[in-house]
Amino acid sequence: MTTRLPKKDVVIIGLGWTGSIMANELTGEGLEVVAIERGPWRDAPTDFPPTYMQDELRYRVRHELFLRPEQLTFTFRNKMDQTALPIRSWGAFMPPNGVGGGGVHWNAEMWRFLPSDFVLKTHLTERYGASFLPDDMTIQDWGITYDELEPFYDRFEYLCGTSGTAGNLRGQIMEGGNPFEGSRSRPYPTPAQAQPFSHTLFGKAARELGYKPFPQPSGNLSQAYTNPLGMKMGPCTYCGFCEWFGCSNYSKASPQTTILPYLVRKPNFTARDNSEVIRINLDRSGKRATGVTFVDTSGETWEQPADLVILSAYTLFNVQLLLHSKIGRPYDPVAGTGTVGRNYTHQTISTVNGFFDPKKFNFNPFIASGAIGMCIDEFNGDNFDHGPHGFVGGGYMGQVQTGARPIESTLVPPGTPKWGAAWKSAVKENYLSTVKPGTGVHGSFYAYKDIYLDLDPTYSDRFGRPLMRITMDLKENELKQNRFLTDKFAEIIKAMGASKLDVQYRKGPYDITTYQTTHLNGGAVMGSDPTTSVINRYLQSWDVPNLFVLGASAFPQNAGYNPTLTVGALAFWAATAIRTKYLKSPGRLVDA
Amino acid sequence: MKRDSQFEFCRRQLLLAGAAYFVLGASHSGATVIYDHLPWTPNAGNPPPPATLGPWHFFTGDEGRTVEALADRIIPPDPDTPGGKDSGCAVFLDRQLAGPYGRQDGLYLRPPFLKGARNQGHQSDKGPAQQYREALAALTKSCRAKFGGKAFSDLSDADKDRVLEDLEKGKLELDGADGKAFFDQLVKDLQTGFFADPIYGGNRDMVAWKMIGYPGARYNYLDWINRHNEKFPLPPVSLTGRAEWTRAER
Numbered sequence: 117m118t119t120r121l122p123k124k125d126v127v128i129i130g131l132g133w134t135g136s137i138m139a140n141e142l143t144g145e146g147l148e149v150v151a152i153e154r155g156p157w158r159d160a161p162t163d164f165p166p167t168y169m170q171d172e173l174r175y176r177v178r179h180e181l182f183l184r185p186e187q188l189t190f191t192f193r194n195k196m197d198q199t200a201l202p203i204r205s206w207g208a209f210m211p212p213n214g215v216g217g218g219g220v221h222w223n224a225e226m227w228r229f230l231p232s233d234f235v236l237k238t239h240l241t242e243r244y245g246a247s248f249l250p251d252d253m254t255i256q257d258w259g260i261t262y263d264e265l266e267p268f269y270d271r272f273e274y275l276c277g278t279s280g281t282a283g284n285l286r287g288q289i290m291e292g293g294n295p296f297e298g299s300r301s302r303p304y305p306t307p308a309q310a311q312p313f314s315h316t317l318f319g320k321a322a323r324e325l326g327y328k329p330f331p332q333p334s335g336n337l338s339q340a341y342t343n344p345l346g347m348k349m350g351p352c353t354y355c356g357f358c359e360w361f362g363c364s365n366y367s368k369a370s371p372q373t374t375i376l377p378y379l380v381r382k383p384n385f386t387a388r389d390n391s392e393v394i395r396i397n398l399d400r401s402g403k404r405a406t407g408v409t410f411v412d413t414s415g416e417t418w419e420q421p422a423d424l425v426i427l428s429a430y431t432l433f434n435v436q437l438l439l440h441s442k443i444g445r446p447y448d449p450v451a452g453t454g455t456v457g458r459n460y461t462h463q464t465i466s467t468v469n470g471f472f473d474p475k476k477f478n479f480n481p482f483i484a485s486g487a488i489g490m491c492i493d494e495f496n497g498d499n500f501d502h503g504p505h506g507f508v509g510g511g512y513m514g515q516v517q518t519g520a521r522p523i524e525s526t527l528v529p530p531g532t533p534k535w536g537a538a539w540k541s542a543v544k545e546n547y548l549s550t551v552k553p554g555t556g557v558h559g560s561f562y563a564y565k566d567i568y569l570d571l572d573p574t575y576s577d578r579f580g581r582p583l584m585r586i587t588m589d590l591k592e593n594e595l596k597q598n599r600f601l602t603d604k605f606a607e608i609i610k611a612m613g614a615s616k617l618d619v620q621y622r623k624g625p626y627d628i629t630t631y632q633t634t635h636l637n638g639g640a641v642m643g644s645d646p647t648t649s650v651i652n653r654y655l656q657s658w659d660v661p662n663l664f665v666l667g668a669s670a671f672p673q674n675a676g677y678n679p680t681l682t683v684g685a686l687a688f689w690a691a692t693a694i695r696t697k698y699l700k701s702p703g704r705l706v707d708a
Numbered sequence: 709m710k711r712d713s714q715f716e717f718c719r720r721q722l723l724l725a726g727a728a729y730f731v732l733g734a735s736h737s738g739a740t741v742i743y744d745h746l747p748w749t750p751n752a753g754n755p756p757p758p759a760t761l762g763p764w765h766f767f768t769g770d771e772g773r774t775v776e777a778l779a780d781r782i783i784p785p786d787p788d789t790p791g792g793k794d795s796g797c798a799v800f801l802d803r804q805l806a807g808p809y810g811r812q813d814g815l816y817l818r819p820p821f822l823k824g825a826r827n828q829g830h831q832s833d834k835g836p837a838q839q840y841r842e843a844l845a846a847l848t849k850s851c852r853a854k855f856g857g858k859a860f861s862d863l864s865d866a867d868k869d870r871v872l873e874d875l876e877k878g879k880l881e882l883d884g885a886d887g888k889a890f891f892d893q894l895v896k897d898l899q900t901g902f903f904a905d906p907i908y909g910g911n912r913d914m915v916a917w918k919m920i921g922y923p924g925a926r927y928n929y930l931d932w933i934n935r936h937n938e939k940f941p942l943p944p945v946s947l948t949g950r951a952e953w954t955r956a957e958r
Contacts, residue, residue, distance in 0.1 A: 157740065157742060157747055159746060159747075159748065161748065161753070162748065162749075162752050162753055162754070163753075163754065165753055166927045167753075167755070167947070168753075168755050168756060168925075168947050169927075170924075170925040170926070170927060170947070171756060171905055171907075171925070171947060172903075172904065172905075173900065173904040173905065173908055174756055177900060177904075178808075178809065184814035184815075185814065185815050185816035186814050186815060186816050186817065189816040192828055192829075193828070194825075194827070198825075199822065199824070200828075201822060201824040201828045201829070201831055202816050202818070202831075203816070203829060204815050204816045204817065204829060204830055204831065205812075205815050205816075205829065205830060207829060310933045310934055311933075312933060312936070313936035313937055316936065351930070353927055353928040353929060353930050354928075354929040354930065354932075354933050355926065355927040355928065355929065356929075357927070364927065365927065376746070377746055380742065380743065380744065380745060380746055381744065381745065383744075385743060386741060386742070386743040387741070387742040387743065388739060388740070388741055388742070389739060389740055389742065390738060390739040390740065391739050412739035413738060413739050414738070414739065416739075477937065478937050478938065478939050479937075480929075480932065480938075480939075480940045482922055482923065482929075482940075483929040483932055483933060483940075520922070522903035522916065522917065522920060522922045523899075523900050523903045523904060526899075526903060526920060534876070534895060535781075535782040535783070535872070535876075535895050535899075536781065536782065536784060536869065536872075537784045537786065540783055540784065540786065540789070541786070543919075543920060544789075544919050544920055547920035547921060547922065548920070548921050548939075574820070575818060576818070625825075625827055626827070627827040628827060628828060628829055629826075629827060629828075629829045629830075
């Protein structure tokens with residue numbers, strides 16, 4: 117039996133970064149907003165206080181803060197002629213759950229995409245010719261430009277208190293920043309974080325090799341900061357527990373530290389936790405959303421009617437809910453029709469671990485933050501001539517080590533036994549003098565015809581709905597890109613003074629069991645053509661105009677950067693379109 | 709506390725009172741309606757339960773002896789640092805197998821269970837607890853057949869290492885179990901116990917952290933971020949502090 121709740125102006129599905137931003141913007145218009153979140157309410161004093169948050173087994177190895185696959189998972193295969201099997205335990209990525217979403221347990225890297233990333237197809241075709249791109253590559257322009265998005269990048273950076281060094285201030289290249297970044301209207305709100313020894317050494321080695329290293333822009337703050345909503349954050353203490361962990365210190369930007377305490381006091385805002393939206397409801401025409409249906413953890417079913425529906429869950433859940441709600445046309449890679457599930461992408465990641473002479477180097481590698489690091493951007497996007505190399509795309513690279521939690525950071529040089537006395541003494545000798553950059557090479561992942569999402573024919577979830585099927589592999593273009601970048605990265609690690617290197621290229625086939633990043637993108641992409649996009653440039657559904665779909669599911673393909681700053685900027689951009697255009701005249705903001 | 713209405717309040721009580729339909733290992737599992745102020749209750753944390761001392765929770769006596777012997781070859785004792793057995797790695801594994809990890813709690817366990825490619829991940833309804841039970845029995849059987857009736861724990865160190873090397877290389881088939889997969893999981897689990905917080909039963913007295921120079925569950929290195937190539941001088945702390953904090957100096 118379904119209980120029907122009183123109608124609201126807006127229902128928001130998922131209270132992570134984008135849901136929180138949108139809720140705050142639309143309550144600002146006086147609208148009655150309810151946010152429905154699948155997981156529990158989470159906050160530092162209850163869920164990750166400094167007395168027990170530094171627990172690698174509980175939070176990293178046993179996945180405490182993440183979704184449980186028994187609640188919802190996906191099936192996976194590399195190729196269309198394979199049988200997809202369920203992801204029974206997480207590996208390649210870690211889907212978030214709970215209030216704050218991925219914003220609770222992220223590292224807080226705050227990268228802007230390059231201006232050319234937004235017009236990728238046009239840019240690459242003009243520079244190299246259409247025949248330079250692989251036949252099955254389906255990259256496209258975003259339908260928005262960097263200059264249009266810049267004010268919203270700025271808003272998200274100032275919401276978060278971002279620590280960094282500007283590289284391009286109003287068109288002027290600034291010493292010490294990233295000279296390749298697009299023009300920014302203001303400096304970062306707070307100066308860059310201090311850098312530990314190995315990160316500093318990377319910067320020095322890169323500079324000596326002729327590169328222009330700069331500190332990674334960070335949502336772990338270098339100093340105390342009060343954001344435009346009056347939320348106060350404290351300086352990061354470099355404890356080395358960001359990634360997989362909640363920040364107990366109010367130093368990492370998250371919905372909990374930057375928005376929610378302000379939002380929750382507004383009389384026109386309500387949140388419901390432990391409640392999973394299972395369907396967006398449509399009227400008889402199929403062109404108008406009437407609200408959502410959700411199930412709470414007691415198994416009770418509720419209907420929440422609303423005039424405006426904001427889908428702001430994680431990438432995969434956005435796409436899955438569109439498919440389950442029969443909104444838009446599912447993508448068919450054989451016929452080349454439909455859009456929902458098309459242009460699904462990940463991130464092309466690799467690393468090089470460096471082993472240094474313990475008599476000369478002591479890195480105290482446990483002193484770090486999630487977004488600390490020194491990076492170079494010479495090999496990202498189209499910052500270099502791809503002509504001689506035979507691939508497109510690229511990424512930043514750097515010593516971005518997030519700490520040295522001992523279960524995962526006790527490495528031994530290549531050739532050492534994996535157990536026994538030799539292993540034990542090698543661990544002891546190397547722990548303090550090893551450089552383990554983690555996602556040291558952070559490459560783009562472009563879109564292809566046969567990499568996509570659809571519904572699985574065999575496996576179902578606890579409600580009996582089909583699981584979503586991931587068909588995903590690494591193509592030659594990405595593998596070539598990764599070999600090129602990883603070799604460049606290894607040169608820098610060697611120049612730091614490493615005596616031994618462990619070079620770990622990304623290799624195919626794509627492996628669902630090894631962690632790469634949680635940067636999944638696409639499947640409900642934005643664009644200017646309804647035959648190749650699910651949402652328009654304002655993130656509004658082409659098919660159901662009172663539905664907006666936020667998040668990285670909107671990326672037509674992935675750039676060589678972490679996605680969150682762009683995800684947050686797009687949420688502000690869409691919110692502004694709703695406030696200034698949609699509310700005045702509800703309907704399609706772009707003619708199809 | 710301000711609440712929507714009598715109805716909301718009653719509904720919440722009902723949810724908390726009834727058997728939870730779906731418990732997610734979160735600090736609270738009942739659905740709530742939140743507005744007006746941050747939901748917060750004093751001292752409502754969810755600290756980890758410490759592993760209790762005493763007898764095995766999962767292993768039989770024979771299994772426990774075997775795992776202790778395995779732990780001491782995978783992490784052998786040396787003059788400075790105890791081995792896997794004395795540092796509690798077998799206790800760690802026992803408590804993990806008796807708990808959610810052993811039972812595969814929270815994982816997707818709906819059928820069909822089909823054999824797939826390695827990169828499609830583990831596809832079995834058997835959790836680690838059952839797999840360890842079967843593999844340990846098969847290991848004992850294999851050793852008894854090969855070494856004149858002796859169990860693994862009764863072998864010489866050289867013979868124990870030979871058995872482990874054969875498992876690692878996939879040269880030793882175990883009856884009804886995948887020897888290589890068992891070996892990989894065993895090494896991973898015991899080493900995890902060696903480096904995890906002592907609250908879980910391994911890394912007793914933080915011996916592994918002292919060995920490598922990891923200062924443990926600290927959260928403020930502000931004074932140290934700019935001190936480069938200088939050894940951090942403080943000893944490790946665990947989630948339960950340091951023994952000296954709660955025990956008189958002896």
